[in-house]
Amino acid sequence: MDVKDLYQKIDKLINKEVTLTGWIRNHRKQKEFGFIDFSDGTCFKHVQLVYHNDLTNFEEITKLKIGSSIEVVGTVIKSEGSGQDYEVNVQSIKLLGDCPDDYPIQPKRHTREFLRDEAYLRPRTNLFQAVFRVRSVAAMAIHTYFQEKGYIYFHAPLITASDCEGAGQMFQVTTLDLKRIAKSGEVDYSKDFFGKTAGLTVSGQLEAETFAMAYKKTYTFGPTFRAENSNTKTHASEFWMIEPEIAFCDLEADMDIMEDMLKYIVQYVLDKCPDEMSFFDSFVEKGLLDKLHKLLTSKFTRISHHDVIKILKEAKVKWEFTPEYGEDIAKEHEKYITEYFNGPVFIKDWPKDIKAFYMKQNSDGETVAAVDLEVPGAGELMGGSQREEDYDKLVHRMEELGMEKNGLDWYLNLRRFGGCVHSGFGMGFERLLIYLTGVENIRDVIPYPRTPGNCDY
Amino acid sequence: MDVKDLYQKIDKLINKEVTLTGWIRNHRKQKEFGFIDFSDGTCFKHVQLVYHNDLTNFEEITKLKIGSSIEVVGTVIKSEGSGQDYEVNVQSIKLLGDCPDDYPIQPKRHTREFLRDEAYLRPRTNLFQAVFRVRSVAAMAIHTYFQEKGYIYFHAPLITASDCEGAGQMFQVTTLDLKRIAKSGEVDYSKDFFGKTAGLTVSGQLEAETFAMAYKKTYTFGPTFRAENSNTKTHASEFWMIEPEIAFCDLEADMDIMEDMLKYIVQYVLDKCPDEMSFFDSFVEKGLLDKLHKLLTSKFTRISHHDVIKILKEAKVKWEFTPEYGEDIAKEHEKYITEYFNGPVFIKDWPKDIKAFYMKQNSDGETVAAVDLEVPGAGELMGGSQREEDYDKLVHRMEELGMEKNGLDWYLNLRRFGGCVHSGFGMGFERLLIYLTGVENIRDVIPYPRTPGNCDY
Numbered sequence: 001m002d003v004k005d006l007y008q009k010i011d012k013l014i015n016k017e018v019t020l021t022g023w024i025r026n027h028r029k030q031k032e033f034g035f036i037d038f039s040d041g042t043c044f045k046h047v048q049l050v051y052h053n054d055l056t057n058f059e060e061i062t063k064l065k066i067g068s069s070i071e072v073v074g075t076v077i078k079s080e081g082s083g084q085d086y087e088v089n090v091q092s093i094k095l096l097g098d099c100p101d102d103y104p105i106q107p108k109r110h111t112r113e114f115l116r117d118e119a120y121l122r123p124r125t126n127l128f129q130a131v132f133r134v135r136s137v138a139a140m141a142i143h144t145y146f147q148e149k150g151y152i153y154f155h156a157p158l159i160t161a162s163d164c165e166g167a168g169q170m171f172q173v174t175t176l177d178l179k180r181i182a183k184s185g186e187v188d189y190s191k192d193f194f195g196k197t198a199g200l201t202v203s204g205q206l207e208a209e210t211f212a213m214a215y216k217k218t219y220t221f222g223p224t225f226r227a228e229n230s231n232t233k234t235h236a237s238e239f240w241m242i243e244p245e246i247a248f249c250d251l252e253a254d255m256d257i258m259e260d261m262l263k264y265i266v267q268y269v270l271d272k273c274p275d276e277m278s279f280f281d282s283f284v285e286k287g288l289l290d291k292l293h294k295l296l297t298s299k300f301t302r303i304s305h306h307d308v309i310k311i312l313k314e315a316k317v318k319w320e321f322t323p324e325y326g327e328d329i330a331k332e333h334e335k336y337i338t339e340y341f342n343g344p345v346f347i348k349d350w351p352k353d354i355k356a357f358y359m360k361q362n363s364d365g366e367t368v369a370a371v372d373l374e375v376p377g378a379g380e381l382m383g384g385s386q387r388e389e390d391y392d393k394l395v396h397r398m399e400e401l402g403m404e405k406n407g408l409d410w411y412l413n414l415r416r417f418g419g420c421v422h423s424g425f426g427m428g429f430e431r432l433l434i435y436l437t438g439v440e441n442i443r444d445v446i447p448y449p450r451t452p453g454n455c456d457y
Numbered sequence: 458m459d460v461k462d463l464y465q466k467i468d469k470l471i472n473k474e475v476t477l478t479g480w481i482r483n484h485r486k487q488k489e490f491g492f493i494d495f496s497d498g499t500c501f502k503h504v505q506l507v508y509h510n511d512l513t514n515f516e517e518i519t520k521l522k523i524g525s526s527i528e529v530v531g532t533v534i535k536s537e538g539s540g541q542d543y544e545v546n547v548q549s550i551k552l553l554g555d556c557p558d559d560y561p562i563q564p565k566r567h568t569r570e571f572l573r574d575e576a577y578l579r580p581r582t583n584l585f586q587a588v589f590r591v592r593s594v595a596a597m598a599i600h601t602y603f604q605e606k607g608y609i610y611f612h613a614p615l616i617t618a619s620d621c622e623g624a625g626q627m628f629q630v631t632t633l634d635l636k637r638i639a640k641s642g643e644v645d646y647s648k649d650f651f652g653k654t655a656g657l658t659v660s661g662q663l664e665a666e667t668f669a670m671a672y673k674k675t676y677t678f679g680p681t682f683r684a685e686n687s688n689t690k691t692h693a694s695e696f697w698m699i700e701p702e703i704a705f706c707d708l709e710a711d712m713d714i715m716e717d718m719l720k721y722i723v724q725y726v727l728d729k730c731p732d733e734m735s736f737f738d739s740f741v742e743k744g745l746l747d748k749l750h751k752l753l754t755s756k757f758t759r760i761s762h763h764d765v766i767k768i769l770k771e772a773k774v775k776w777e778f779t780p781e782y783g784e785d786i787a788k789e790h791e792k793y794i795t796e797y798f799n800g801p802v803f804i805k806d807w808p809k810d811i812k813a814f815y816m817k818q819n820s821d822g823e824t825v826a827a828v829d830l831e832v833p834g835a836g837e838l839m840g841g842s843q844r845e846e847d848y849d850k851l852v853h854r855m856e857e858l859g860m861e862k863n864g865l866d867w868y869l870n871l872r873r874f875g876g877c878v879h880s881g882f883g884m885g886f887e888r889l890l891i892y893l894t895g896v897e898n899i900r901d902v903i904p905y906p907r908t909p910g911n912c913d914y
Contacts, residue, residue: 002607022673024875041672042672043607068875096877098875099875120667121671121874123672129671136608140610143596152498154589154904162914172632175628175629176629181639187636194910194911207577211580214498214586215498222679227632237650238614238615247526410914416557418481418525455616456618457617
């Protein structure tokens with residue numbers, strides 16, 4: 001029986017015998033009895049095992065070490081101790097897998113840095129047990145949201161010959177022998193696996209648009225890559241993105257979906273992971289639950305980039321970066337503006353020169369129908385836009401930017417073959433998790449993070 | 458309104474006005490009226506639009522071209538024509554996006570080869586519309602199955618420094634400048650992004666085991682890569698895999714899960730995609746529905762590799778490849794054995810020399826606790842094994858095979874730190890889709906397939 005099932009059916013199991021398999025998280029023994037803090041990883045809650053010296057192998061049991069895997073047979077009883085309502089009175093314990101004293105995960109506070117070095121063991125700690133369960137549940141929330149609404153899940157290609165937006169440096173993918181290249185002094189890409197240079201995708205959006213024009217509603221949920229040499233708390237070289245694309249949908253309707261989706265995910269995770277979320281609220285980010293509950297009832301403000309800059313300029317704040325029309329906004333501005341509106345803010349209609357080529361050109365000739373969602377406590381959480389559906393305008397913009405049209409014929413053709421108003425957005429999955437858990441470093445929400453110089457496991 | 462919703466609420470919509478946006482799939486016009494075959498991609502069924510010459514822009518409407526996107530306002534009525542029960546009597550049609558005569562997707566039979574060249578348009582055809590919806594729904598079936606049973610969804614790293622099983626050649630991932638290498642005559646991996654050689658994963662299993670030892674039950678569902686230079690119907694360089702890992706689970710229980718999961722997915726897809734599945738049954742693989750329904754009620758046979766070879770040797774068949782104890786079996790053998798047992802067959806206890814290093818060594822010293830699932834009409838659909846939980850045996854096997862232990866310390870340590878009997882399996886998602894749809898070529902179940910020399914989009 002899983003511990004999760006045990007707690008779900010606890011009322012019916014009182015005084016019943018159960019068999020559990022799992023791991024010893026802590027062990028306190030006295031002369032006549034002992035307590036084992038037991039977990040099997042199926043839920044955040046542990047089980048207290050109580051054993052007495054009337055067991056024939058009492059001595060053996062007292063020697064069981066932290067980290068060991070065991071099989072327990074015992075009776076569920078109401079606990080008289082504090083800290084738990086129920087416990088299991090042990091009839092027998094069988095050691096399945098021993099654990100030596102040099103086991104790194106001891107029942108004490110480990111720093112997150114230490115645990116990053118022992119990444120393969122950290123899901124056994126309370127913090128990471130909670131983080132990666134929330135990661136799993138949030139992923140399911142996303143799939144459920146879109147599938148219930150009839151979106152088609154689209155697997156964008158990971159290896160690609162096209163660089164979506166030059167949004168970051170791409171990793172190159174090759175089967176060429178680099179040592180042979182060094183020796184021969186020649187690079188012949190026609191001999192590479194795909195017969196040309198290829199790299200890892202930075203976004204599946206362009207390809208997702210082809211599905212939107214066939215299914216009306218589609219979403220990606222897959223890995224994307226950036227070979228950016230930044231060692232910050234928010235950058236990873238490999239991360240997961242959600243990129244919905246919707247045909248017959250303008251920027252306003254796009255924002256409706258972004259808001260609706262986010263609230264759905266938050267509610268879903270709160271419902272499914274109450275213990276984990278309380279833990280984060282108590283030990284990781286005080287006020288996390290308040291923040292999330294407030295989001296659920298917030299009306300998201302919609303305001304243009306121009307008006308945001310105006311507010312920032314009028315604010316009686318000494319900025320580190322002076323806010324400017326026509327320019328991007330800084331973290332401090334994001335923070336100010338969500339506090340100003342006391343809730344999430346959609347900033348829309350951005351200066352075209354700081355946004356991607358495919359965004360819908362507004363009639364003012366200066367801005368594009370792009371939107372960023374800023375949320376209190378986390379800053380930018382998603383970015384989206386209406387896509388330029390006008391063939392000529394799109395080509396013109398690509399030419400202005402000196403972009404290569406070859407290889408993007410198919411993308412342009414979407415505008416020729418029954419094109420329509422359409423929009424989409426992207427959300428970094430890890431950014432969402434940082435927001436949901438309060439854990440600040442992206443390395444702590446990815447099981448095996450990849451960063452410059454870092455590719456263990 | 459989506460066409461999907463229209464059909465779901467059709468009874469309540471009779472004689473009501475609806476507004477639809479979507480695309481013209483076909484158009485037949487006569488002097489006094491016309492029919493438009495209309496689809497918005499939200500369901501497999503199309504809608505017939507009927508318009509008459511009492512519309513002010515009748516002439517314009519007759520000129521609408523196949524592939525164009527339109528907005529229609531009309532009244533839902535019962536159809537008197539054959540081929541559909543309902544149709545929409547048009548009040549107005551607005552052209553949203555025109556489509557020229559050179560639009561490649563015309564209402565006629567296109568070969569799959571032709572459509573592969575126009576991969577970005579093929580989801581607009583009936584066949585691929587159905588294939589990629591089933592792909593999306595099957596993915597959801599998998600997530601739902603595991604999440605409802607409390608499995609943790611694990612995102613395995615894609616870029617990795619470890620080669621799981623040498624199961625195929627790995628793609629190399631690099632940020633080194635190949636031209637500079639050619640010029641300098643030197644490769645310095647310490648200057649590469651990760652400070653060492655890195656590649657694209659061929660399996661997330663080893664990492665998934667770390668999660669099984671923390672959460673008891675976990676599954677991956679993500680892309681994997683093989684730089685194998687094979688141009689066959691079943692090989693792609695980039696494909697999606699499902700890899701569950703379960704602690705406290707032996708090979709027999711592993712097979713229980715494999716069988717239960719497969720039946721769940723098949724039932725889920727049959728329930729959610731009846732129109733698509735009928736289409737495949739009629740036009741792609743005659744008898745597909747019978748095959749799948751039969752699977753649902755089949756008892757899966759469990760038999761050892763040894764006994765399978767015995768049956769094959771005794772069979773009065775002229776084999777192309779002679780079946781041998783200690784060797785792998787060929788496609789013709791797979792086919793024979795599922796026909797012999799008239800249903801799915803788990804072949805277990807394989808010769809250790811043809812299986813991976815991490816598989817549980819059986820006490821006979823000759824075989825490992827590995828299993829392949831063979832299904833009628835598709836051959837091998839999944840492969841799994843109990844994992845070797847004995848540290849010494851595992852190390853010994855790695856030494857026998859001349860494997861590098863450095864870099865796999867963490868994997869070995871799972872056996873030292875509370876190890877236990879555990880098992881898992883892998884299923885290629887595209888192999889499942891080929892089985893579910895009857896579409897034979899892996900290039901036709903992946904939106905943008907990657908194969909040697911092929912990396913478009």
